[in-house]
Amino acid sequence: MPRKRATKTRATRCLDLLNFCIAGEQTGFGPFVAVYLAARQWSQVEIGFALSLGTITAMVSQVPAGVLVDALRGKRNAVAAGILAIGVSALLLAVWPALVPVLTAQVVHGFASCVLTPGIAAVSLELVGRAALGERVGRNARFAALGNGLAAGAMGLLGSYVSDQAVFLLTAVLCVPALVTLPFIDAKPQPPPRRAATRHARRAELVALLTDRRLLVFAACAALFHLADAAMLPIAAGELTKREGVHANLIIAACILAPQAVVALVSPWVGRTAEQFGRRPLLLLGWASLPLRAVLLAVLPNPYLLVAVQAISGVSAAVFGVMVPVIADDVTQGARRFNLCIGIFGLAATAGGALSTTLAGGLADAAGDPVAFLSLAVVGLVGTVVVWLAMPETGTIEAED
Amino acid sequence: MTVSRVSLIVLLLLLMAAVPEGPSRSTTPELPPTVELQTFAPREAMPVLGHRVVEADGEAVARLIDVLVDPGGRPVAAVLDFGGFMGVGVRKIAVHWSTLRFEPGEGTHRIILTLAPDEIKAAPEYRDPEKPAPVVVPATPKPKPEQQ
Numbered sequence: 001m002p003r004k005r006a007t008k009t010r011a012t013r014c015l016d017l018l019n020f021c022i023a024g025e026q027t028g029f030g031p032f033v034a035v036y037l038a039a040r041q042w043s044q045v046e047i048g049f050a051l052s053l054g055t056i057t058a059m060v061s062q063v064p065a066g067v068l069v070d071a072l073r074g075k076r077n078a079v080a081a082g083i084l085a086i087g088v089s090a091l092l093l094a095v096w097p098a099l100v101p102v103l104t105a106q107v108v109h110g111f112a113s114c115v116l117t118p119g120i121a122a123v124s125l126e127l128v129g130r131a132a133l134g135e136r137v138g139r140n141a142r143f144a145a146l147g148n149g150l151a152a153g154a155m156g157l158l159g160s161y162v163s164d165q166a167v168f169l170l171t172a173v174l175c176v177p178a179l180v181t182l183p184f185i186d187a188k189p190q191p192p193p194r195r196a197a198t199r200h201a202r203r204a205e206l207v208a209l210l211t212d213r214r215l216l217v218f219a220a221c222a223a224l225f226h227l228a229d230a231a232m233l234p235i236a237a238g239e240l241t242k243r244e245g246v247h248a249n250l251i252i253a254a255c256i257l258a259p260q261a262v263v264a265l266v267s268p269w270v271g272r273t274a275e276q277f278g279r280r281p282l283l284l285l286g287w288a289s290l291p292l293r294a295v296l297l298a299v300l301p302n303p304y305l306l307v308a309v310q311a312i313s314g315v316s317a318a319v320f321g322v323m324v325p326v327i328a329d330d331v332t333q334g335a336r337r338f339n340l341c342i343g344i345f346g347l348a349a350t351a352g353g354a355l356s357t358t359l360a361g362g363l364a365d366a367a368g369d370p371v372a373f374l375s376l377a378v379v380g381l382v383g384t385v386v387v388w389l390a391m392p393e394t395g396t397i398e399a400e401d
Numbered sequence: 402m403t404v405s406r407v408s409l410i411v412l413l414l415l416l417m418a419a420v421p422e423g424p425s426r427s428t429t430p431e432l433p434p435t436v437e438l439q440t441f442a443p444r445e446a447m448p449v450l451g452h453r454v455v456e457a458d459g460e461a462v463a464r465l466i467d468v469l470v471d472p473g474g475r476p477v478a479a480v481l482d483f484g485g486f487m488g489v490g491v492r493k494i495a496v497h498w499s500t501l502r503f504e505p506g507e508g509t510h511r512i513i514l515t516l517a518p519d520e521i522k523a524a525p526e527y528r529d530p531e532k533p534a535p536v537v538v539p540a541t542p543k544p545k546p547e548q549q
Binding site: 027028030031032033034035038039040041042043044152155156159233234237238240241242243244248249250252253255256365 | 448450451464466467480482483484485486487488489490491492522523526528530
C-alpha cells in the first residue's frame, strides 16, 4: 500500500521536525536568561530569584505533568499546548522584561517543558508502537540534538550581532513549524491502554509501579547521572574563561556544539543497539563515560582538549536521552503510567542537576576545580556501580502479573 | 510584522490582566514643598547597570552588573560579567571603581575598562555578596592615555 507508506514516511519526517523545533525552542532558556536580564538592568538578586523559580517549577512539575499527559486522550493536543506556552513565554521575555511577566514566563516555561518531554515520547510511542520505540527515540534524540546545536549557533550569533531580544523572537518563531507538523503525525488509533476496573485495583497498580525495583533503581541512576554531569561544563568553562580571557567564548561554544554533534551521530545507533542487545551494555557505556570525563577534566593540560573531552558527554547524553523513554516503556509494559514514569525519571534528573551545580560550584570555590571534578568523578563512578550491580536488564523481562 | 502584532496583542492582554482597576492617574501629583525637581542631561548622569563595558579600543568585553558602595554610598567597585557563550562560562569579577572611565553622552554612553585583559583574567571570581569581595585594584595609579 504505497499511499499508506507515504503517510507513514510523512509522519516520521514531521516527528523529526517536531523534535528539531522543540529542542531549538529550549535553547534560549536556561543560563542565557541571566545574561539577557542583566542587560535589562535587573539586579543580581532578582535574576537569581527568576532562575530559581524556573528550576523549582521544572522540578515540581515533572510528576504532575506526567500524570496529566497520562490522563489526556489526545497526546498531540498536550504537545501543542506545550509548544504554544513556550512560544508565549519567549515573547513575554522578549517584549516585556519586567518582574511579573518574566516570572510568569519562567513558571509557564518550566511547566510546559515538563509536559513536552513525556508528550513527545507518548506521541512517538503511539506512532511506532512498542516494538520500534527504541529506534524511534534514537531518531528523536538525533533531531533534538541537531535542533539544539543549530539553534545555539544561530542564537549565539543573533545575541552577539543583532540583539539578545532576537534570541527569544527566534524561539517564538520556532513554534510555528513545530505546530504545523503536529496534524501530520497521525498515529493509527491505538487501543486504549488497559486500566484496572476498580479504584482499589488502580491504587494497587500504582503502588506496584512506585515500588517497582527497576523504576526506583533507574531513578536513582538518573539522579546520580545528573549529579555527576551538570556541573562539569560550567566549572570547566569558568576555568577556561579564567585562563583564556574573553577569547574563551569560541571554545565554550565548541564545547556546547560538539556534544550535540555526537548525540546526533550516535543516538540512532543507541536506539537500535538497545533493541538488539538490551539496555544494560548501553547504560554501562553512558554512565561509565561520566567518571572518565570528570577525571580527564581534572587533569586536562590544554584548554583546546576541553572540546574533545566535552564531546564524550555526547555519548552519555545520547544514552540517557534514549534510555528514559525506553525504560519507562519497559517498566509500564504498555500500561497507562508511561508518562508518570518519565516524569519520575525527570524529577530525579532535575533534582540531581540542580544539586550538582550548587555542590560542585561550592566545592570548586572552596577547594579548587580538580577537587570538584574528582568529586564528580566519584559520583559518576557510584552511578556506574549502581547500574552494574542493581539495575536489571529491563528489555527482556516479560510482562509481570 | 506578524510577530510584533502578536506580541502586541499578548502584551495588551497581559496589561489588562495585570493593571489593577482604580482611579485614573492621568494628572501628575504636585511634589511636596520639601523637595524640588532637577533635570540631569544624559552627559551629566548616566545609568550603568546592565551597560556594556568596552576596552580602550572600543571592543565590548563585559557587562556592568552590580556596584559595590562604601558606607557613604560612594562606589568602591563595579562587578563585571565577562565571557561566556549563551550564558555558559560567564565570570563575575569585581574591579576597583577607579579602573573604569565613564563617557556619558547623548544616546551613546560608554564605560571604558582601563585594565588590560591579562590584568583581570587570573582574578578570583566574585560570587558571594555575603563574603569579603575580591576586587582588582591597580597596584600603582596609571591612567591610560585617551585613544579615540
